[in-house]
Amino acid sequence: MSEFAELAARAEKLDTADELAGTRAQFVLDEVVYLDGNSLGALPANVPGRVEDVVLRQWGRMRIRSWDESGWWTAPERIGDRIAPLVGAEAGQIVVGDSTSVNVFKALVAAVRMAESTGSAGSGRDEILVDATTFPTDGYIAESAARMTGRTLRPVTPAEVPAALSGRTAAVLLNHVDYRTGRLHDLPALTAAVHAAGAIAVWDLCHSAGALPVGLDEHGVDLAVGCTYKYLNGGPGSPAYLYVRRDLQDRFDSPLPGWNSHAEPFGMRPAYEPAAGALRGRVGTPDILSMLALEAALEVWDGVSVEAVRAKSLALTDFFLECVGAYVGAGLVESLTPVAHDERGSQVALRCENAGDVMRRLIDRGVVGDFRHPDVLRFGFTPLYVGFAEVERAARVLGALLPG
Amino acid sequence: MSEFAELAARAEKLDTADELAGTRAQFVLDEVVYLDGNSLGALPANVPGRVEDVVLRQWGRMRIRSWDESGWWTAPERIGDRIAPLVGAEAGQIVVGDSTSVNVFKALVAAVRMAESTGSAGSGRDEILVDATTFPTDGYIAESAARMTGRTLRPVTPAEVPAALSGRTAAVLLNHVDYRTGRLHDLPALTAAVHAAGAIAVWDLCHSAGALPVGLDEHGVDLAVGCTYKYLNGGPGSPAYLYVRRDLQDRFDSPLPGWNSHAEPFGMRPAYEPAAGALRGRVGTPDILSMLALEAALEVWDGVSVEAVRAKSLALTDFFLECVGAYVGAGLVESLTPVAHDERGSQVALRCENAGDVMRRLIDRGVVGDFRHPDVLRFGFTPLYVGFAEVERAARVLGALLPG
Numbered sequence: 001m002s003e004f005a006e007l008a009a010r011a012e013k014l015d016t017a018d019e020l021a022g023t024r025a026q027f028v029l030d031e032v033v034y035l036d037g038n039s040l041g042a043l044p045a046n047v048p049g050r051v052e053d054v055v056l057r058q059w060g061r062m063r064i065r066s067w068d069e070s071g072w073w074t075a076p077e078r079i080g081d082r083i084a085p086l087v088g089a090e091a092g093q094i095v096v097g098d099s100t101s102v103n104v105f106k107a108l109v110a111a112v113r114m115a116e117s118t119g120s121a122g123s124g125r126d127e128i129l130v131d132a133t134t135f136p137t138d139g140y141i142a143e144s145a146a147r148m149t150g151r152t153l154r155p156v157t158p159a160e161v162p163a164a165l166s167g168r169t170a171a172v173l174l175n176h177v178d179y180r181t182g183r184l185h186d187l188p189a190l191t192a193a194v195h196a197a198g199a200i201a202v203w204d205l206c207h208s209a210g211a212l213p214v215g216l217d218e219h220g221v222d223l224a225v226g227c228t229y230k231y232l233n234g235g236p237g238s239p240a241y242l243y244v245r246r247d248l249q250d251r252f253d254s255p256l257p258g259w260n261s262h263a264e265p266f267g268m269r270p271a272y273e274p275a276a277g278a279l280r281g282r283v284g285t286p287d288i289l290s291m292l293a294l295e296a297a298l299e300v301w302d303g304v305s306v307e308a309v310r311a312k313s314l315a316l317t318d319f320f321l322e323c324v325g326a327y328v329g330a331g332l333v334e335s336l337t338p339v340a341h342d343e344r345g346s347q348v349a350l351r352c353e354n355a356g357d358v359m360r361r362l363i364d365r366g367v368v369g370d371f372r373h374p375d376v377l378r379f380g381f382t383p384l385y386v387g388f389a390e391v392e393r394a395a396r397v398l399g400a401l402l403p404g
Numbered sequence: 405m406s407e408f409a410e411l412a413a414r415a416e417k418l419d420t421a422d423e424l425a426g427t428r429a430q431f432v433l434d435e436v437v438y439l440d441g442n443s444l445g446a447l448p449a450n451v452p453g454r455v456e457d458v459v460l461r462q463w464g465r466m467r468i469r470s471w472d473e474s475g476w477w478t479a480p481e482r483i484g485d486r487i488a489p490l491v492g493a494e495a496g497q498i499v500v501g502d503s504t505s506v507n508v509f510k511a512l513v514a515a516v517r518m519a520e521s522t523g524s525a526g527s528g529r530d531e532i533l534v535d536a537t538t539f540p541t542d543g544y545i546a547e548s549a550a551r552m553t554g555r556t557l558r559p560v561t562p563a564e565v566p567a568a569l570s571g572r573t574a575a576v577l578l579n580h581v582d583y584r585t586g587r588l589h590d591l592p593a594l595t596a597a598v599h600a601a602g603a604i605a606v607w608d609l610c611h612s613a614g615a616l617p618v619g620l621d622e623h624g625v626d627l628a629v630g631c632t633y634k635y636l637n638g639g640p641g642s643p644a645y646l647y648v649r650r651d652l653q654d655r656f657d658s659p660l661p662g663w664n665s666h667a668e669p670f671g672m673r674p675a676y677e678p679a680a681g682a683l684r685g686r687v688g689t690p691d692i693l694s695m696l697a698l699e700a701a702l703e704v705w706d707g708v709s710v711e712a713v714r715a716k717s718l719a720l721t722d723f724f725l726e727c728v729g730a731y732v733g734a735g736l737v738e739s740l741t742p743v744a745h746d747e748r749g750s751q752v753a754l755r756c757e758n759a760g761d762v763m764r765r766l767i768d769r770g771v772v773g774d775f776r777h778p779d780v781l782r783f784g785f786t787p788l789y790v791g792f793a794e795v796e797r798a799a800r801v802l803g804a805l806l807p808g
Contacts, residue, residue: 272540
C-alpha cells in the first residue's frame, strides 16, 4: 500500500470511529475543506431559520414588545449562561455583548481597580503585564487601559511572566492559545503565579473556548474575555463575552457603565448604581440579531462534551502533522505549533516561503485556511465539523502544490 | 359634522396630500398604530431578504472569503457614508459600530484630549459639561470619561450651558432632542457657544437623526454619536455611529484603539498606529449581521429628503396635539413637548396619571407608544410610515380610555 493509500485508509477508519462525526450534519458545509473555523466558524444549520424568526416575527410583527416577550432584554446573561459550561464556569458569571476589544478594556481596567482595592493604599501596583505575543488588539487596548489608569504596560512572553511578576503587578493579560502559532499556555500554573503575586489574572479565550477545556472556575481565573465567531460558530462579528468570577463581581468597577448595567435600567435615574452580578459587564443596548444567531449556534453543543472535542482536536492536529510530514517535501514547511499535546491548541501553523501565495493557491484548490503575516499558513481544526479524510486531503493538496 | 368626523376627514385629506405616503409600503406594518419608532423602528420590507442572503450565502457558502468579497471589512465606513447625508455630513466622517454608550465614551475622551491639545499646557480645561436631562447612559458614561481623564463632570441643563461655559470647559456633551420630553435643542447656537469658549462639542443624535435635519457639517459640530434603531430602522440593537469632523480626525485619539482602527490591521504589528480618517473610530470586529441589516434598512431613504420628513413630522405632531386637545378630557394629560416648532423633535410626551397602566391599555387597543417613568406617555412619529389617520385614531383611543 502506498503512503497515500495508507493514510487515506487510516483517515477513513478514524472517521468511522469518530464519536463526533454526527455533529457535522448540523452545519452548512460543502466540498471545501474548511480549516478556517478559528477565524470564522461555519454556519450552523439551525441559524437561518432562527434569524428569520427574529427578523420577521420578533422584530417585524412584535416590534418593541419583543424586548420583554421575546427575551431580548435578558439575552446577554441568558446566552452567557449557555457559554458558561463550555469554559468551565457555573452560571451567573458571563455576559455576552460588545467586541472582544471592548471587553478587554472593561476587564483590564476593572482588574487594575480590583488590584488597587486589595492592596494597601499606595501599594505601588503600578504595572500591567501583557502577553507580548498576543493578538495585537489586546496589546493596543492594554496600552490604553494602562494609560487611562496611570499604570505602566510591560509586554512579556507568557514564559517570562512568572519572573516578571512582583508586588508592582496590578494585572496580567494573557492569551490561552496564541493566535499565530497555536501554542496553548498553561492557564492553571500562570493563574496561580499571578495570584501568588497578589495580582489579577485576565485571560483571552478567543482561540481556546469551544476547542478545549478551559476550567475558569476550577483554576480560579479572575476575569476572562472571548469571541464567539471562531469555535463557537456565532457568525461574523458575533458579540464577545466577559467572565467575572462570582466573588469578584461586587468589586467589578466598569469603565463603561452604560445603562444596561444599571441596577434599575428603566428607572432612568441620573445617578449610576451598578447592578448586582455579571450584569455589571453589560454596557449599551445589545445587538439582538447577532446575539440571537449566536444563541441558536450554541445549540449544536447540546450533548457534546468539551473533553470529546479536545480529544478529537488533538487527533486531528496529530494526523494533520503526520500527513504533512508524509506529503510535503522536506524543509518546505516548518511547524510552529508545539508537538506536545499540553502545549497545543486546535490549530497548526506552518511557516512556509511565499505563504500568502501558497494560501491563495490552496484556497483555489478547495482547502481553506488563512495566511498570517509574514510567512505563516494557519489551519484551524473545528472538531464539530472537520473530519479526518478532509485533513488528509488538505495535507495532500498542500504537498502537491509545493515544489517537489 | 361632529368634531370626530371633522378630524377624521382632515386626516384623510392630509394622508391624500402626503408626499411621503408611498414610503409606508416599504415597511412591514399591520393594523397596529405604531408610535414607538423612536424606540425601535419598524421592519423595512427589504431587510429579511438581505439578512437571509448574508446568512445563507455570504456566511454559509462564502464563509471567510466574505470579509473581502462581500465587503464585510469596509462595512463600517461604507454604511457611515450612507448615514452621512441624513445628518448633513459629507462622506468620510462617520463609522458605524459598537453601541451608543461605547461611542459616547470614545467621543468624550477624544474630545477632552483634543481640548488638551488645543489649549496651552496646563490651560486648566478641567471640566466636562453634560446635559443633566440626558438619557441616563450618556451621563453615566460621561462620569466614567471624566474620572478616567481626571476631569470634573458638571451636569447642567442645555439652557444653562452658555452661562456654564468657561476657560475651564474641555468638552460638552448634549442631546439634540430630549428622549423624555421631545424638546429639540438649538444645535447651531449651542455649538457656537461651546466653540466660543474654546471647548469641543459632542452631540448625541439618537432622537433626531432620521427625523429632522441635523446639519453637522454646516454647524461645525466636532463629534457626534447616534443610534440606528430608532428613526433609521436598523433593527433591535443595531450598531451606533460616530462622526468625527474631517479636520479633527488627525487629532482623534481613541480610548478604544482596537485593531480595526490600525493603519495596517492585518500587519499584526505590536505597536499601535492609528489609521487615517474616520476609521480611527473603529474598534474590534464589526457585527456583520446587524450591520448589513442596517445597510438594507437605509435604502428606504433613497430619494427621500430629510426636509420633507421634517415637514411631515411637524404636521403629524401638530395634528396629534390638536386631536388630543379635542378628544381627551380637560386636564387629564399635559404635553411636555414644546409647542414651538423649532423646539420640537418628532415625538409627543404627555404627562398623565397612571401613565404605565394607561399605556398598557392603549397597547391592548392597538396603539403602541411607550411609558417613561414615572408619569409620561411617549409617542414617536416616524414620517416614513406613520399616517394622519393613525394619528387621529391614536388620540381617539386615548380619549376613550381616559375617564370622561
